[in-house]
Amino acid sequence: MSQNTPTREQDLIRVADALCQRGLLFRGAHANLSARADDRVLITRGGSVAKLRTEDLAWLPLSTQDRHEDFDANYREIINMHTKLYQHRNDVGAIIHCHPAHVAAFAVAHQPIPAVYEPLLRQGIHTDVPVVAWAPRGSEASVNGIIDAFSAPETVAVLLANHGVLVTGADIENALDRLTALEETAELVLHAHALGGAKPLPEAAYHEVAERMQQYRKAS
Template sequence: MTRTAMTQTPEAQKPEAQQLVEAARQLFRAGVMSHSGHANLSVRLDAERFLLSPGWVRDLEADQLATLDLDGTVLAGELRAAGAEIIAMHSAVYRARPEVGAVIHTHSPAATAFAVAHRPLPCRTEPMLRFGQAEEVPVVPWGPRGSDVSVRGVVEVLAQRPTTSAVLLANHGLLVFGPDAAAAALLVTAIEEGAEAELAATLLGGAVDFPAGALAAVRASMARTAS
């Protein structure tokens, strides 16, 4: 498919735009994307605006990003109809979590297997602890993509689980959010690796939970390394 370039907007020249492009590239380098390469990524510009990618991001460039407000109005750039369906999902996360700086939705295969099974993904791998998901990834009940039902489900689960940094969209895929695009991409990778390990561990009799105090121990180790 030939990429259609758009007129470079001031927002596309912002560092947040390049960070989003680099996050998309990192997901492909990590090998955590579906065969189709389908995903959508966004990054917050300020309290009222965010940049959003189109739905296929294998060769994402900054001039493909659209600028939107939290009401879903496209302020600059373009979105095809398929891309417009997911605007409300991204804006709902930004509204619910003012501290969130980036949102990533993928169909990462192993994580999506848990979404299809309607099974929460336990946190049993250290990268999930380290990169922001120190609890199971909950499942949002199914609703048509971009529908009020789907978005309402996301909002309700975020309210019920105020410390989760990811949700599984039933029969659909994975939704991750973090302080910036790089952190969100790292968490997508950690969750996909955790899902792969969880599935593989079933062949060995099943995965085992962390011992009590594991999160505190990991945080202490990270603090010592940073100091």
């Protein structure tokens, strides 16, 4: 156990609570969260993350499937979805999967979420968030679809058709911030539909925002 283990667990519990408080979970509070620490991953064990406790979390080795046998077959599929993505993308430090109401509406409509809201850009999302074709949750076809979408280095989140969303971050707080911006965008785009539809940002917006953020970091 590394020294920072308790902190990692507290981080995940704090973010699970924030998902509830920010209205980022649908009524069943279904979600799974994980965070990478070197060659291990800390992951939630159950379907609901309401009132998450330390005993609802488990540490798993990233490199082998051997020690995943403590979990039932259903849950091993969720573990697979997380561990395969960590193995595929070294820059991913944390993953949140859940069903926020507005984001999930885009997922059931097979509509990508357009990057039309400035806070999304500030979270590093500057292209439409794509939809991964439906396949049973955690199946090889579903996981392969996710991995394919994440082969594009700019992909940090995907919609799972007829299901929900999977968002990554450098750490679990970063994944939460991205998810928050994504749900805000989905809600606003649906409202904008009644007003004639959302309008795209100027072509250069991403670079302008990135430049300003860099200047701000230098100044702070």
